[in-house]
Amino acid sequence: MSKGPHYIGIDVGTGSARAALLDASGKLVADSTYETRTWRDSRDARIFEQSTSDIWAAICRCCHDVLKASGVAPEDVKGVGVDATCSLAVTDEKGTPVCVTGGKECGGQGERNIILWADHRAEEEAALINGTGSKVLEYVGGTMSLEMEIPKILWLKKHMPAGQFSNCMFFDLPDFLTYKLTGSLARSNCSLVCKCSFVPVGAEGSEGWNAQFLSQIGLEDVVKREYEQLGGTPGTNGLILTAGQPVGTGLSAQAAQELGLKEGTTVGSAVIDAYAGWIGTVAGRYAEGSKGGLSAQPKLGDSRGRLAAIAGTSTCHIVQSEQGVFVPGVWGPYKNAVFPGWWMNEGGQSSTGQLIDFMIKTHPAYGELKKLADDKKTNIFDVLAETLEELKKEAGTTSLTYLTKDLHFYPDLHGNRSPLADPKMRGSIVGLSLDDGLGDLALKFNVTLEAIALQTRHIIEEMNSHGHKIDSIYMSGSQAKNTALMQLFADVCNVPVILPHSPSAAVVVGAAMLGRFAADVAAKSGDLKTQGEAEKVSEETKEDLWQIMVDMTQPGKQVSPSSSPADKKLLDAKYRIFRQAIEIQKSWRKMMEDASK
Template sequence: MSKGPHYIGIDVGTGSARAALLDISGKIIADSTHETRTWRDTRDHRIFEQSTTDIWASICQCVRDVLSESGVPPEDVKGVGVDATCSLAVTDEHGGPVCVTGGKECGGQGERNIILWADHRAEEEALLINSTGSKVLDYVGGTMSLEMEIPKILWLKKHMPASEFAKCMFFDLPDFLTYRLTGSLARSNCSLVCKCSFVPVGVEGSEGWNAQFLSQIGLDDVVQQGYEQIGGTSGKNGMVLTAGQAVGTGLSAQAAKELGLMAGTTVGSAVIDAYAGWIGTVAGRFTQGSGGELSPQPKLRDSRGRLAAIAGTSTCHIVQSEQGVFVPGVWGPYKNAVFPGWWMNEGGQSSTGQLIDFMIKTHPAYEELKKLAEERKTNIFDVLASTLDDLKKEAGTTSLTYLTKDLHFYPDLHGNRSPLADPRMRGSIVGLALDSGLGDLALKFNVTLEAIALQTRHIIEEMNVHGHKIDSIYMSGSQAKNAALMQLLADVCDVPVILPHSPSAAVVVGAAMLGRFAAEVGARTGDLKTHEEAERVSEQTKEDLWQIMIDMTQPGKQVAPSSSPADKKLLDAKYHIFRQAIDIQRSWRKLMEEAAK
């Protein structure tokens, strides 16, 4: 059994909940994952719904699993940190689930009480919001995404009985989880600033919530209730905490019983899952040179050039700066999202891992691919790699880029999050042949990876043009295991890609770091009772959080750009075509809209 203090990280992703038990060095002692359920609507592809009841049950099972597997007694767990997807959780005044499904059930009791981040039902509401020209839009890249919480709350206002809407509490999912853990209604800067149109007090005269904006779009009743439904006002009827600050008095007796932990165990203020990935990677060192020596220990200021790419179902691209950087089509700048006084920008691709799966599974040769993987006792990606090697030999080339030079894919099948901020963008492919075989599937798989890398370059270029100086990509998430994609990212973006020690665990490790920070800082400062006290302590202890990130991030490795001059020329040409595809699609859309009038 591992000795010393331990910390638990809880991560709720799109399709699963996970808990990991870590020691003070960041080593994972025990780890458990359980699937969570997502409901889709066969009549409406925009709908994605989940359940807080289902997610909480999975979390409890995961935590009990890691305690059982590790043999660590509950009293040795000193802190719990949490992250989750930026999905809208809707409850009644007592935390019970309120149904978000369209139709007569909306607003009643029902398990389906989460509108998942990927849900795109609120398109009209987002259009209305973006027509206001409100100052709050400047802090989401100029355009509020329909994936954010305010459009979804407005959709519920329109579809739910007024009497039921008035009784609802609305949480970004990370904040719901700290509420469920502690009973405290304190919200996180990360969730409020990044997803709920909250601009920190003092930023260009902001008072936090913008009453004029909310009233203008039809949420005046939320304003009249003192914003209590969405977190209240700091210093009056609410508390806003920066990442990892201790929430309330720790685990409630009921939550502790269900998790198998001790009541009062410190719980850190949560972050959105992508930001936990940033926390779990950007302070990391990596091996370099032939001798395998470690890179220097980074300072907080070094985070400025390090883009964290958190790549699973979708991909988020997060970079920090000391001053607010305004990038059209890129979310932010978000002040205090993790570190007090620092700003974050967040780019993103709505569908990447999901896109790869879709392109493979919808191809006519998918069944053949699965059969070959079974026969060879391997996985489908090894078969695809082998098939591409065979195709290169047949073509007399060593270059995958050359192999797909006449096949071009634009990847926004689920709309564009960044840097176009256009949910109406759709995918396109040019260079189709009358071929439905395994070779064709392998080529389309490769060109999908190319498209993801090309779009990442587009996002990075827009960030750099407007003031960032990105010099490296710090990866995490399931896609970091895709060696071909990692090399493409390095080659296409012309920067090194840093892979963490355990790519799939970086997010949950980031959450555990917040648990440690809450426990250690909370032991020194005691309970935070006022917003002013929380702000003062946050500023005083930010270097403590950075040091914990350094101490608990185990060394990773570097993937350097390696494309040949010929491949670089091909990739640059593909990028030019990629940018042209955007202009062509938009011009075609305009032509058809005019024709349809």
């Protein structure tokens, strides 16, 4: 049994909930994952809905599992940290789930009370918002995504009875979880600033909540109620905390009982899952040089050039700066998203892991691939790698890029999040032949990886052209296990890629770091009851959070760009074609729109 203080990280991803138990060194002692349910609509591919009840049940099971597996006593768990997807959770004023499904059910009590981040039903509402020209839009890259919370809330207002809408509380999912854990309505800077159109005082022209903007788009009732439905105004009827600050008085009696923990255990203010991935990776050291020594211990200022790429169903690209950097089509700059006084920009690809799965599973040879993997007692990705090796030998080349030099794929099957901020973009493929065999599937798999890497280069170039100086990519998530893709990222973007010790655990490790930070702050400062006190303590302890990140991040490894000039030449040509594909699609779309008038 592991001794000393321990910390639990809770991570709610797109399709699962996970809890991990860590010791103070960052060693993962035990972890557990359960799938969560997503409801789709066969008549409308835009719809993605979930349930807070379902997610909470999975979290409780995970926590019981890690305590049982580790043998750690509940009283030795000193802090709990939380992250979750940026999905909209809706309850009534007592915390009871409110149905978000369209039709007569909308607004009634019902399990399906989460509009998932991937839900694209609020297209008209986002268009209305983006037509306002509001100052708020400058802090989301110039265009508000329909994946954010304000368009979703506006959609609900249009489809829910007025009396029921006025009785709702709206949470970004990370904040709902701290509410469920503690009973406190304190919100996180991360959720409000990144997804709810809150621009902190101190940003140019900001008053916090923008009354004119919300009234202009039709949410004047939210303004009249002094933003209570969104968490209130800091310092008057609301409390907003930076990442990991202690929430309320810790675990409520009911939450503690359901989780198997002690009442009053400190809970840290939550972050969106991608930001937990940033926390869990960018302070990491890594082996460098032929002797394998570790890189120098980083300081907070070193975070400026480190882009965290958190890759799962989708991919987020997060970088921090001391001054706000405005990048068209890239979300942010977000002040205080993690560290007080620092700013974040967030690029993103709406579909990456999901895209890879789609391209494989919809191919005619998928059945053959799966059978081969089963027969060889391996996984489909190993079979695809073997197939690509065979194709290279047949072609007399050592280059995967050469194999697909005449196959070009544009990957925005679910719209473009960054840097175009265009939900109407769609995928395209050029170079098709009358081949539906396993070799063709392997080539399309490889070109999908290329497209994901090429789009990452596009995002990085836009960030750098507006003021960032990105010099490395810190990967996390399931895609970081894909060796070929990681080498592609390094080669296409021409920067080293740093892989964490445990890529699939980086996000939940980041959440656990917030649990430790919360426990340390609570021990020094007690409960944070006022906005002034919270802001003072946040500024005083920001270096403490960075040091916890350094101390608890296990060393990783570095993937350097390839030295092959031939591959670089091919990839540069592919990138030029990738950029041309964007302009071609836009011009074709305009031609068809004009012809439809």
